[in-house]
Amino acid sequence: MSGNVVFNITVCIIGILILALHFVNLLLKKRKRQDEMVLLYFFLFTIVHFAAYLAFSLIKQRYTSDSFVVSAYTLFYIMNNLEVFFLFRYAYRYIELPPKTAKALSALDFTLLAVFIALDFLNVYSGIFFTASGGVYHRSKTMILSQGYQFVMLAVVFLLSVTNPKLTKREKTAFGSYCLLPLAAIILQNVFKGYAIAYASIIIAIEILFLFLSMQKNIVLAKEAEKYKQAQVKLMLSQIQPHFVYNALSSISTLIPIDSEKAQAALDHFTEYLRHNLSALTATQRIAFEDELKHIEAYVALEKMRFGDRVTVVYDIQTTDFCVPPLTIQPLVENAIKHGILKKLEGGTLTLKAYQTETDDVVEVIDDGVGFRMEDIDFSANRHIGLNNIRYRVETVCGGEVVIQSEIDQGTRVKVLFHREGQV
Numbered sequence: 001m002s003g004n005v006v007f008n009i010t011v012c013i014i015g016i017l018i019l020a021l022h023f024v025n026l027l028l029k030k031r032k033r034q035d036e037m038v039l040l041y042f043f044l045f046t047i048v049h050f051a052a053y054l055a056f057s058l059i060k061q062r063y064t065s066d067s068f069v070v071s072a073y074t075l076f077y078i079m080n081n082l083e084v085f086f087l088f089r090y091a092y093r094y095i096e097l098p099p100k101t102a103k104a105l106s107a108l109d110f111t112l113l114a115v116f117i118a119l120d121f122l123n124v125y126s127g128i129f130f131t132a133s134g135g136v137y138h139r140s141k142t143m144i145l146s147q148g149y150q151f152v153m154l155a156v157v158f159l160l161s162v163t164n165p166k167l168t169k170r171e172k173t174a175f176g177s178y179c180l181l182p183l184a185a186i187i188l189q190n191v192f193k194g195y196a197i198a199y200a201s202i203i204i205a206i207e208i209l210f211l212f213l214s215m216q217k218n219i220v221l222a223k224e225a226e227k228y229k230q231a232q233v234k235l236m237l238s239q240i241q242p243h244f245v246y247n248a249l250s251s252i253s254t255l256i257p258i259d260s261e262k263a264q265a266a267l268d269h270f271t272e273y274l275r276h277n278l279s280a281l282t283a284t285q286r287i288a289f290e291d292e293l294k295h296i297e298a299y300v301a302l303e304k305m306r307f308g309d310r311v312t313v314v315y316d317i318q319t320t321d322f323c324v325p326p327l328t329i330q331p332l333v334e335n336a337i338k339h340g341i342l343k344k345l346e347g348g349t350l351t352l353k354a355y356q357t358e359t360d361d362v363v364e365v366i367d368d369g370v371g372f373r374m375e376d377i378d379f380s381a382n383r384h385i386g387l388n389n390i391r392y393r394v395e396t397v398c399g400g401e402v403v404i405q406s407e408i409d410q411g412t413r414v415k416v417l418f419h420r421e422g423q424v
Contacts, residue, residue, distance in 0.1 A: 005057055008196040012054035015203045019047045022210055035093035039210070042086040046202065049079045053199065064135035070124055073137055077120045077129065077146055083202065084150045085113055087178060091157045094213065095164055105160075109153060116149040154179040174212035178205040248273075248302050255305075266305050272298035279326065286323035286397060289354065289363070293320060295330045296352065303337055310347025311337060317354045322361035322418060325393040332365040332390065332414050340369025340412055348411070360400070361418040368411040374404070394418070 023043040026036060056072045088109055092102060123129045129146040131138050161167060161175035185201035248270050255263035276295035300313050333352065341348040353364040387402075394400040398418040406412040 004195045005061070008057050008199070009054060011196050011200045011203070012050045012057065015050045015199060016047055016054070018203060018207070019043050019050070022206075023047065035090060038086070038090045038093050042090055043206075045079075045082060045086055046206065049076075049083065050199065052076070052079065053196065066132040066135060069132035069135055069137050070130075073130055073132075074120055074124055077123075078117055080147075080198070081113060081116055081120075081149050084153050085109065088153050088157055091160060091175060095160055095167070097160070105156060108156075112149045112152060116146070119146065150182070154183065170212050174209045177208045181205040248306075251302075251306050262305075266302065269298045269301040269305075273302060276326075276330070287326050288320070289322050289324050289329075289361075290320040292324050292326065292329050293317065293354075295327075296333050299330055299334060300337075307342065307347065311341060312347070312349040314349060314351045316351060319354055319356050319361070322356075322420075324363075324416075324418060325397045328390055328394060329363050329365065329416065331387075332416070335387070336365050336367040336369065336412060336414070340367040340371070343370040359419060361420065363416045363418075365414045365416075366411065371406045371408045371410050371412055373408055374406055390416075 023040065026032070026040050026043065029036070032040070053076060056076075060069075060072075088105075092106065097105065119128070123146070127140060129140055129143045131140065157175055158179040161179075162172050164172075167175075181201040181204060182198060185198040188197045248266075252263055252266045252270065255266060272294065276291070276298070300311070304311050304313075329352075333350065336350050341350060348368045351364075351366040353362075353366070355362055391402045394402055394416060400416065400418040403415040403417070404412070405415075
C-alpha cells in the first residue's frame with residue numbers, strides 16, 4: 001500500500017472519529033438552537049462523505065475500472081459541493097441575516113448548486129472536468145471550473161462573516177478559516193497529487209469552526225442567562241411593593257371583624273400572590289400560562305377587594321396550552337389597573353385575552369383607562385424598567401415581541417406574541 005493511500009485512509013478514519021464524537025455530543029444536547037440543528041446535519045453528512053472516500057480508497061486497492069473511478073469521483077465532486085452547501089446553511093442560521101438578504105442568497109445558493117451538480121453529471125459523458133483511463137483518474141484542463149460553486153459560496157460566507165459588525169473576532173476567524181483552508185488545500189493538492197489534503201483541511205476547518213463558535217456561543221449564552229436572571233430579580237422585587245403589601249394587609253385587617261369569610265378569602269389571595277412572586281425569583285424556565293393566570297386572578301381579587309366596582313376584569317381565555325416566562329403578563333395587568341383604570345374616577349374595565357394564531361400564542365391586556373400619547377413616552381427610560389424587563393425576557397426566551405398601542409381617553413392595548421418557532 002503506497003504512502004498516499006495510507007495518508008488518505010488515516011485522514012478519513014481520524015475525521016470520522018472526531019466528527020462522530022461531535023455529532024453524538026450535539027445529538028444528546030436536550031435543547032438545540034436552530035444553527036445547531038444545521039450543524040448536526042453538517043457533521044452527519046461529513047461523516048458519510050469521509051466514509052465514502054475511505055471505502056473507495058480501500059476498494060481501489062483490489063478492484064478498479066474506468067467506470068468505477070468515474071462514478072466514484074462524480075460522487076465526490078457532488079459531495080464536495082454539498083459540504084459547502086451545509087457550511088452556507090450553517091452560516092445562514094448562525095449569522096441571522098436580514099430577511100431580504102437571506103432570501104436572495106438562499107436563491108443564489110440553490111441555483112448554483114443545481115447548476116454545478118448538473119455539470120458533474122454531464123462530466124460523465126463529456127469529460128469536461130476529469131476522465132479515467134486504465135482505472136486511473138485524470139483531471140481535464142477545465143477541472144478548476146468544477147469548483148465554481150465552492151469558490152462563490154465560500155467567498156459569500158467569508159464576506160458575510162468578516163464584514164458583519166455583530167460577530168466577534170473569534171467568530172470571524174472561525175468562518176474565515178473554513179473558507180480559506182479548503183482553497184489553500186486545493187492549491188496544495190495540485191502539487192502533492194494523490195494525497196487527500198482537501199479532506200485533512202476539512203477536519204482542521206471544522207474543528208476551528210466548532211470549537212471557536214461553540215466557545216463564543218457559550219460565552220454569549222452565559223451573559224444572556226446572567227442578564228435574564230438580573231432582569232427577573234429586578235422585576236420580582238418591583239412587584240413586592242411595600243405600599244401594596246401594607247394596603248392589602250390593612251384591607252384584610254378591616255374585613256376580619258366585619259366578614260371573616262371574605263377576610264379569609266382575601267388572605268388566601270394575598271398568600272397566592274406572594275407565592276407566585278417569590279417563586280419567580282428561583283424560576284429558571286418558562287411556566288405554564290395557567291400558573292401565570294392564577295397569579296393574575298389573585299392580584300385582581302386583591303385590587304377588587306380595595307376598589308370594588310371601580311375595577312372590572314373580563315377574561316377571554318381561549319387557550320392556556322402554552323408557556324411564558326414568569327411575571328410576564330401579571331405586571332402588565334397591574335400596570336393597566338394602576339396607571340390606566342384607577343386614574344379615572346369611575347374606574348373602568350380590563351380585558352385579558354389569550355388565543356392562538358398559526359404561528360403565535362398571543363396574550364392581550366386591554367384597558368379603557370386614561371391612555372397616553374405614544375409619542376410622549378420614552379420606553380427606554382429607567383422608569384419603565386418593568387416593561388423593558390418584560391420585553392427583554394419575551395424576546396430572549398420566546399423569540400417573541402411586545403406591541404403597545406394607546407390613545408388619550410381611549411385606553412391601552414398591550415399585545416404579547418410568543419412565537420412558537422422562536423422558543424428556546
